[in-house]
Amino acid sequence: MRRSLLAVTLASLVALPALAGEAQHTPTPKELLAQSKPQEWRTPDPANLLDMKLPQGHVLIELAPDFTPLHAANIRTMVREHYFDGLAIVRVQDNFVTQWDDPAADDEDKAHIKPLGSAKQTLPPEYTRAIDPKLEWTALPDGDVYAPQVGFSEGFPAARDPAIGREWLTHCYGAVGVARDIDPQSGNGSALYAIIGQAPRGLDRNLAIAGRVIQGMELLSAMPRGPAPMGFYTDKKQRVTIESVRLAADLPPAQRPKIEVLRTDSATFAKLIEAKRNRRDAFYTVPAGKIDLCSISVPSREAR
Amino acid sequence: MRRSLLAVTLASLVALPALAGEAQHTPTPKELLAQSKPQEWRTPDPANLLDMKLPQGHVLIELAPDFTPLHAANIRTMVREHYFDGLAIVRVQDNFVTQWDDPAADDEDKAHIKPLGSAKQTLPPEYTRAIDPKLEWTALPDGDVYAPQVGFSEGFPAARDPAIGREWLTHCYGAVGVARDIDPQSGNGSALYAIIGQAPRGLDRNLAIAGRVIQGMELLSAMPRGPAPMGFYTDKKQRVTIESVRLAADLPPAQRPKIEVLRTDSATFAKLIEAKRNRRDAFYTVPAGKIDLCSISVPSREAR
Numbered sequence: 001m002r003r004s005l006l007a008v009t010l011a012s013l014v015a016l017p018a019l020a021g022e023a024q025h026t027p028t029p030k031e032l033l034a035q036s037k038p039q040e041w042r043t044p045d046p047a048n049l050l051d052m053k054l055p056q057g058h059v060l061i062e063l064a065p066d067f068t069p070l071h072a073a074n075i076r077t078m079v080r081e082h083y084f085d086g087l088a089i090v091r092v093q094d095n096f097v098t099q100w101d102d103p104a105a106d107d108e109d110k111a112h113i114k115p116l117g118s119a120k121q122t123l124p125p126e127y128t129r130a131i132d133p134k135l136e137w138t139a140l141p142d143g144d145v146y147a148p149q150v151g152f153s154e155g156f157p158a159a160r161d162p163a164i165g166r167e168w169l170t171h172c173y174g175a176v177g178v179a180r181d182i183d184p185q186s187g188n189g190s191a192l193y194a195i196i197g198q199a200p201r202g203l204d205r206n207l208a209i210a211g212r213v214i215q216g217m218e219l220l221s222a223m224p225r226g227p228a229p230m231g232f233y234t235d236k237k238q239r240v241t242i243e244s245v246r247l248a249a250d251l252p253p254a255q256r257p258k259i260e261v262l263r264t265d266s267a268t269f270a271k272l273i274e275a276k277r278n279r280r281d282a283f284y285t286v287p288a289g290k291i292d293l294c295s296i297s298v299p300s301r302e303a304r
Numbered sequence: 305m306r307r308s309l310l311a312v313t314l315a316s317l318v319a320l321p322a323l324a325g326e327a328q329h330t331p332t333p334k335e336l337l338a339q340s341k342p343q344e345w346r347t348p349d350p351a352n353l354l355d356m357k358l359p360q361g362h363v364l365i366e367l368a369p370d371f372t373p374l375h376a377a378n379i380r381t382m383v384r385e386h387y388f389d390g391l392a393i394v395r396v397q398d399n400f401v402t403q404w405d406d407p408a409a410d411d412e413d414k415a416h417i418k419p420l421g422s423a424k425q426t427l428p429p430e431y432t433r434a435i436d437p438k439l440e441w442t443a444l445p446d447g448d449v450y451a452p453q454v455g456f457s458e459g460f461p462a463a464r465d466p467a468i469g470r471e472w473l474t475h476c477y478g479a480v481g482v483a484r485d486i487d488p489q490s491g492n493g494s495a496l497y498a499i500i501g502q503a504p505r506g507l508d509r510n511l512a513i514a515g516r517v518i519q520g521m522e523l524l525s526a527m528p529r530g531p532a533p534m535g536f537y538t539d540k541k542q543r544v545t546i547e548s549v550r551l552a553a554d555l556p557p558a559q560r561p562k563i564e565v566l567r568t569d570s571a572t573f574a575k576l577i578e579a580k581r582n583r584r585d586a587f588y589t590v591p592a593g594k595i596d597l598c599s600i601s602v603p604s605r606e607a608r
Contacts (some may be wrong), residue, residue, distance in 0.1 A: 094522040095477050095601070127589070145446050145596040173399050173502045182586050197525075198477045198502055198599055202583060202592040218398040218529040221501075225522040279506060282486050285431070288506040292449040295502055297399070 026280040032271050033262075033299060040266035042155070043303060044214070044259065046248035048072065050079060051257050052216075053243040054089075059216035060257050061176055064209065066135055066154050067169050068126040071178055071210045074119050075189040076247055081117040083190065084245035089223060093231025095197030098220040099179060101190055103239055106232070116190060125184040126208045128168040131160060135167075136265045140273070142290040146170075146201045150293040152264035156212055157293050159204065169209035172199045172294035174217050178208040196221040199294035214261055214300050258303040272299070330584040336575050337566075337603060344570035346459070347607060348518065348563065350552035352376065354383060355561050356520075357547040358393075363520035364561050365480055368513065370439055370458050371473050372430040375482055375514045378423050379493040380551055385421040387494065388549035393527060397535025399501030402524040403483060405494055407543055410536070420494060429488040430512045432472040435464060439471075440569045444577070446594040450474075450505045454597040456568035460516055461597050463508065473513035476503045476598035478521050482512040500525040503598035518565055518604050562607040576603070 065072035147159035180187030369376035451463035484491030
């Protein structure tokens with residue numbers, strides 16, 4: 001009893017209707033999603049959809065070429081040349097990142113580092129971009145510790161500074177960033193990390209965000225943390241081998257991942273945000289009345 | 305090269321010195337900790353220190369009786385009567401919580417629910433408390449989306465609303481909360497959860513926070529996510545059995561966990577916050593100049 005009730009009430013997407021005043025029933029997030037219209041969902045562009053196959057299952061990543069076009073292009077090139085096949089998860093640092101790249105880069109003997117093929121070795125940083133009024137901008141109302149404005153752009157959590165006319169993707173849970181060296185031009189997309197803990201927003205504007213995990217985060221977040229400093233695996237056997245990474249566009253349509261993402265400029269998404277700002281189910285004694293950017297997850301579902 | 309450099313520069317507690325201008329070297333977090341004074345560290349009161357033994361290892365939890373005294377007392381009673389021994393991790397919901405309690409509460413047959421013994425079945429909520437000027441308050445300078453003021457009190461991340469004279473602990477990563485039913489008085493500490501993802505601050509002031517994990521979070525956060533709604537395990541074999549929970553005060557001194565926590569009112573903690581607000585190592589092109597409450601972790605170390 002206690003447990004099953006709690007389970008319902010603590011859930012982020014399920015809320016109990018108010019026990020008193022049924023006439024004032026406010027739709028729950030689950031009900032809002034059930035009432036959504038087909039046109040409020042979008043199918044990610046197959047040219048931006050990566051399917052990473054791990055022994056545990058599939059991780060789907062949507063690239064964000066509106067913000068990091070050169071990185072998206074370079075990653076596409078590497079994927080098409082099967083660069084990532086056989087690479088590995090080499091690092092899982094608790095409350096921070098899961099990182100994958102060429103494990104040979106970690107070995108003392110560098111002789112077996114995989115060549116990048118046709119992909120570029122270095123890229124311009126792409127940490128921020130000029131605000132483009134043609135891109136969707138769904139602003140959030142409650143402010144932010146780090147940026148003058150936060151919201152969603154083309155499905156991705158993002159921030160803006162109108163004073164300098166720049167916008168950028170933010171390091172929320174599930175963000176996929178481009179690892180690099182000290183030199184800001186040293187990232188190329190061959191080493192990537194996903195955020196698995198409290199959003200490390202201090203990284204914003206210091207690293208290129210190539211995209212976002214839209215399915216399979218629980219595979220990346222539940223991996224054993226590495227014992228070495230910064231979560232590196234010390235034993236090669238701890239590394240999880242990447243079986244393959246494919247671009248949906250390169251797969252026959254029937255084999256493409258069947259996934260839809262709720263549009264962040266849809267009425268249903270706006271209602272979900274409001275429902276999360278003010279939880280009205282009976283469990284809550286004090287609705288927060290606020291929501292921070294990285295506490296909002298963008299719903300996805302199997303395509304119909 | 306790329307990887308090892310990245311490893312250093314992306315770490316939260318290790319930063320490279322600036323390559324240019326060595327004269328302006330700013331101490332890194334690691335150096336700050338190395339320079340800390342013994343009196344800046346505290347040994348948690350053994351009456352507030354729980355040692356939860358799982359098959360994977362030990363999780364240490366510090367209770368917060370300054371904020372939730374009745375819950376601390378009830379949990380101590382249950383621990384002393386070995387209530388938690390043999391209970392289990394029953395739920396792991398990605399980017400949200402790992403929860404443990406009596407797995408029999410989940411079974412259809414409720415005949416085997418473990419009695420609470422001398423512990424109370426219900427407790428007053430203890431969601432907030434009157435601001436007490438005698439308690440430590442180390443304010444943060446950068447604001448907060450949810451509360452008028454945030455900072456640290458007696459080692460715990462906390463929030464305040466001076467307008468109503470109340471303060472409360474916050475649902476940051478590692479917070480240990482008291483599960484309950486709809487009735488705010490229904491929590492008793494027999495079912496607990498730890499936050500394993502982005503801080504769900506909307507829960508603040510709606511649940512009692514009994515304490516904080518000060519060691520072993522990576523055991524709770526890396527468990528496989530449950531397949532049922534809200535992360536419940538469907539197969540009993542997925543549940544992780546709690547071997548025992550002991551109060552350090554009940555153990556012979558030689559067997560108590562040897563742990564120290566950096567005082568949140570210490571000069572070193574203040575310097576760490578500033579170092580995190582403004583990363584000055586060469587990796588960062590734009591220091592954030594800001595830090596949000598739940599992005600600050602309180603360092604702990606093996607007692608010397």
